[in-house]
Amino acid sequence: MDELASVDGVIGPAGAMTVPVTDEGLLRGDGVFEVARLYGGRPFAWDEHVERLERSAANLRLEFDLDAAQAEVAALLERAGAVDGTVRLLITRAGRRVVVLAPPPVVAPTITLGTVEYAPSRVLDAVKSLSYAANMHASRLAREAGAGEALLVTPDGLVLEGPTSAFFYVRGGRLHTPPLADHVLDSITRRHVLAVSGATERSLRRDELDALDEAFLASTTREVQPVAAIDARDLPAAPGPLTAAAADAFRRYVADRLAP
Template identity: 80%
Template sequence: MDELASVNGTIGRAEEMTIPVTDEGLLRGDGVFEVARLYAGRPFAWDEHLARLLRSAANVRLEFDLGAARAEVDALLAKAGAVDGTIRLLITRGGRRVAVLAPLPERGESVTLGTVEYAPTRVLDAVKSLSYAANMLASRLAREAGADEALLVTPDGRVLEAPTSAFFYVRGGALHTPPLADHILDSITRRHVLALTGASERGLARDELTGLDEAFLASTTREVQPVSAIDGRALPAVPGPVTAAAAEALRRYIDERTAAS
């Protein structure tokens, strides 16, 4: 697919679009964003993403024109046609509305995780901000250690999430995910998986990772991706029956919603 972008309504090739270097979205990572997956040109759960964008912006005291942003995304999607990929919408402190179309990142059938110590920033709770340097560094550290992706764990040993994905795990046949009270992102895909599977929120200690039956990551771009190993320890089933059922339930739900839209 062509990587197109829109900056305050002007559409062009993503690599050629610009914003001023003085924009504090660039200088300080001061802004908010959302990413939705495109299925034949239709962004899945877009209203939910926009609602979270509004909450994030309000929490960092950033005003923007939602109507203009929505119209600019619609124009960009109309120009692109029925493509699969992602739509990313950024709102910067400098007042720019930036929408970017991109192909899906390449993913394997499963993913290996490496734990990386991470302390959530309380002041940014419930904010999907542009300040993602810590998340990206965690991913790089995990890859340096031989894993595909990081699994964030607090200094006192609470398992949280992956840098850009929710973490689900199976113990004793039951599906769980770390609670929002542990200062993880209120992921939209996480919400759907919880609703579709009946999974429960349950805190997980780092030393419990060796006793997991199954695990998976869930996100806009991954949907449900099985975890095959954590810190070099292979999980018993990849994908296990609970993971496979969650993946099927989410895929069926997405198909039904996109067909009806």
Template identity: 75%
Template sequence: MDELASVNGTIGRAEEMTIPVTDDGLLRGDGVFEVARLYGGRPFAWDEHLARLERSAANVRLEFDLDAAKAEVDALLARAGAVDGTIRLLITRGGRRVAILSPLPERLPSARLATVRYAPTRVLDAVKSLSYAANMLAGRLAREADADEALLVTPHGRVLEAPTSAFFYVLDGRLHTPPLTEHILDSITRRHVIALTDATERVLHCEQLPELEEAFLASTTREVQPVSAIDGRPLPSVPGPQTAAAAEALRRHIAES
């Protein structure tokens, strides 16, 4: 699939589209964004993504024309047709509405995680911001540790999430996920998994990681991805029964939506 993009309504090949170098979205990572997965050209849970985009923009005091952004995404999707992939919508401080249509990133059948110490920025709570350098660095640090992805933990040892996905785990036979009060992102896929399963919010400490029976990551692009090891320790069940059930429930829900 060719990567297409729209900048304030002008559509072209993604690699040929431009924004001014003076845009603070580029200079300072000042802006907000959303990514939705496309199934046959249809973005799953798009209304939820747009609602979160509005909240993020309001939280960082960034005004933008939502109707124009929606129309520009619709035009981009109409140009692309019934494709599978992702649609990314960015709103920059410089006033640019940027929509990018891309193929799905390649994912492994399961992921090995390495814990990386991380302190969430409180002022950006509930904001899906363009300022993702810390998240990207965490992923690089994990790969340097011979893992596939990072598992972010606070300096005090509480488990949070992965850089671009929610973390679910099974402990004492029950499915849990770290609570939003730990200043993690209110992930849309996380919401759907909780609604489709009996998962509950529960604080998890690093010293409990060896006790986990199974775990998985959940995100727009991953759906449900089993975790095979954490800090070099294999998990006993990959994918475990609750991971497999969550993956099937999410796939069925997406197909029926």
């Protein structure tokens, strides 16, 4: 699939589209965005992504034309046809509407994690903003240490999530994920994995990581990705039985939601 984009309704090759350099979405990362997975040209849980986009924009006091944005997403999807991949909608501080279609990401069968100390910004709670520099830097720090991705941990030892994904773990035969009260993102994929897997919310401390039996990351792009090791300690299984069951349940749930 060729990468296509729309900027304020004008469609063209993604690499050729532009926004003004004076837009504070570029200058300051001031804006909001959502990314949904495309299956045969149909975005999964798009209504939920749009609702969260509206909440994020309202929390940032960012006004934009939602109807125009929705129409531009629809036009771009119609142009692309029945493709698999991702659709990204972002709104800048200038109210500029940018939609980008991209091919499906390459996701390895398993991934290793390295803990990275991270202090979430409380003022951006419940906001999926363009300000992702800290998240991206956490990923770089983890890779420099030999891991495939970061696992964010607060300075006082509370385990949160990946830079762009929810974290699920198995301890004592039970599947859990850190609660929203711990200031993790209310991920769309996290919601659905919780619903279909029987997982429960439970806070996790850094000193408990050695006791985990299984773990996985969940996100729009990864779906369910088993974790093979954390801080160079191999987990007993990747995927373990509860991870495999969650991945299967999520795949079936997506197929059911998108069935004609």
